[in-house]
Amino acid sequence: MKVRVWGSRGSLPVALSAAGVRGKIKAALTAARGRTLADDNAVDKFITEDLPWETSNTFGGNSSCVQIDAGGAEYILCDLGSGLREFGVHMLAQHGPAKPQTYNVFLSHLHWDHIMGFPFFTPAYIKGNHIRIHACHPDPEAAFRRQQSAPCFPVGLDMLGAKIEFIVMQPGTPITVAGSTVTAMKQYHEGDSFGYRFERKGKAIVYSTDSEHKQENKSETQSFVDFFRNADLVIFDAMYSLADAISLKQDWGHSSNIVGVELCRMAGVKHLMLFHHEPVYDDAMLRRILQETIRYEELERGGEGPALTISSAYDGLELDV
Amino acid sequence: MNTEQGAPGGVAVFKASGRIDQNTAEAFQNALLDALAGASQGLVIDMAAVPFISSAGLRSLMVAARKAKADKIPLAIAALTPAVKEVFAISRFTAVIACHDDLATASAKLKG
Numbered sequence: 001m002k003v004r005v006w007g008s009r010g011s012l013p014v015a016l017s018a019a020g021v022r023g024k025i026k027a028a029l030t031a032a033r034g035r036t037l038a039d040d041n042a043v044d045k046f047i048t049e050d051l052p053w054e055t056s057n058t059f060g061g062n063s064s065c066v067q068i069d070a071g072g073a074e075y076i077l078c079d080l081g082s083g084l085r086e087f088g089v090h091m092l093a094q095h096g097p098a099k100p101q102t103y104n105v106f107l108s109h110l111h112w113d114h115i116m117g118f119p120f121f122t123p124a125y126i127k128g129n130h131i132r133i134h135a136c137h138p139d140p141e142a143a144f145r146r147q148q149s150a151p152c153f154p155v156g157l158d159m160l161g162a163k164i165e166f167i168v169m170q171p172g173t174p175i176t177v178a179g180s181t182v183t184a185m186k187q188y189h190e191g192d193s194f195g196y197r198f199e200r201k202g203k204a205i206v207y208s209t210d211s212e213h214k215q216e217n218k219s220e221t222q223s224f225v226d227f228f229r230n231a232d233l234v235i236f237d238a239m240y241s242l243a244d245a246i247s248l249k250q251d252w253g254h255s256s257n258i259v260g261v262e263l264c265r266m267a268g269v270k271h272l273m274l275f276h277h278e279p280v281y282d283d284a285m286l287r288r289i290l291q292e293t294i295r296y297e298e299l300e301r302g303g304e305g306p307a308l309t310i311s312s313a314y315d316g317l318e319l320d321v
Numbered sequence: 322m323n324t325e326q327g328a329p330g331g332v333a334v335f336k337a338s339g340r341i342d343q344n345t346a347e348a349f350q351n352a353l354l355d356a357l358a359g360a361s362q363g364l365v366i367d368m369a370a371v372p373f374i375s376s377a378g379l380r381s382l383m384v385a386a387r388k389a390k391a392d393k394i395p396l397a398i399a400a401l402t403p404a405v406k407e408v409f410a411i412s413r414f415t416a417v418i419a420c421h422d423d424l425a426t427a428s429a430k431l432k433g
C-alpha cells in the first residue's frame with residue numbers, strides 16, 4: 001500500500017508568505033556562504049543533504065486530503081479538503097479527460113475544511129468519472145449541495161458531469177472497496193467525526209483526524225487502541241500541544257502529538273504520522289514539533305520495546321507502507 | 322507519595338514519587354487533591370522523585386491546577402527531573418503551572 005498526502009493542514013488552508021520565502025532564501029544563501037557549488041549536482045546535494053529540512057522544504061498549506069493506493073484500479077481518498085484540487089490536476093495529467101476513473105472517498109466529517117476542495121475537483125466535471133463518497137453522517141449530500149449553492153458557488157452539484165454517489169456507512173461494519181477492507185469508528189468532535197481503518201493483504205493504515213481523546217476512562221482509550229492495533233501506519237490529528245488540548249482548547253475536537261505517541265505505542269503501531277497541522281504554525285515550528293515528538297517517544301518508551309517510527313505529514317509526501 | 326505539612330499557616334509540600342502514567346495517575350490525582358484540600362496557604366508539588374510523567378499525569382496536574390485556582394490556593398511545582406522537564410517543555414505544560422528549580426524557591430514564591 002502507498003500513501004500520498006495532498007493536504008495536511010488543519011482547519012484552514014494557508015500559504016507560505018513572501019516573508020517566509022525570503023527567510024528561506026536568506027537561510028539557504030547564508031548556509032551556502034563560502035561554498036563553490038560549481039554545478040547543478042553540487043547544488044542539489046547541498047539542498048538535500050546540508051540544508052535543514054524546514055529551509056529546503058515546506059509542509060504546504062492545503063487542508064486534509066490523503067490518497068491511499070491499495071494497488072487496485074480504483075482510487076481511494078480520505079477527505080476532500082483543498083488538497084483535492086491538486087490531486088485532480090494530477091489525475092488529468094495522468095489519465096487525460098477521456099479515460100473514466102472511479103474515486104472512492106471516505107469522509108471523516110462534513111466540516112468545511114474537509115469538503116472545500118470538491119467544487120475545484122476537475123474530474124467531477126467530466127462525464128464518465130464515478131465518485132463514490134462514503135460517510136458515516138446521515139446526510140452527507142446535503143453538505144455538498146449547500147456548498148455548491150448560491151451565494152457560495154456558481155456551479156450546482158447537479159451540473160457536474162461525473163456520476164456522484166453518496167454512501168452512508170455504519171461504524172464498526174467493514175465494507176470492501178477497491179480491494180481494501182474499510183472499517184469506520186466514531187470519534188469525539190463537534191458533530192461527530194469518523195476514523196477509517198484500511199486493510200489489505202496483511203497491511204493496515206488508519207486515518208484518524210479531527211478526533212479529541214479525552215482519556216477520561218480506560219474503555220474509551222482501549223477502543224482506540226483496538227482500532228489502531230498493529231497498524232502499519234496511523235495518520236493522527238496532532239493539531240494542538242497537550243497543554244492546549246486539555247485547557248484552552250478542550251472540546252475543540254483535536255488531539256496532540258503526545259497522545260498520538262501513547263495510543264500508537266499501546267496499540268503496537270509501527271509508524272505514526274502527525275497530521276492536521278495548526279494553520280498558525282510555520283515550517284520551523286512544525287519541524288520542531290516533529291523532533292519533540294520523536295524525543296517524547298524515546299522518553300515514554302524508556303528503552304523498552306520496539307521504537308515507533310514518527311513522521312510529520314506534508315503536502316506531496318509519498319510513503320510506502 | 323506523601324504530603325508534608327509545613328509550619329502552621331505555612332506552605333505544604335506534596336512529595337510525588339515514581340512514574341506517573343495511565344496506571345498510576347488516578348492514585349496520584351486523588352492524593353494530590355487530598356493534599357490540596359489541606360493546604361489553604363499554598364501547595365508545592367515536589368517532583369524530584371518522579372522519573373517520567375505521561376499525558377495521564379499531566380491531566381491530573383491540570384485537574385489540580387483548576388481546583389487550586391477555583392479555591393484560590395497558590396500552587397507550584399518544584400524540582401523537575403531532567404526527563405520530566407523535557408515532557409513539560411514538549412507538552413507546553415510550563416505555561417500551565419509555575420515550575421521552580423527547587424523547593425525553597427517554590428515555597429518562597431508562594432509565600433510571596
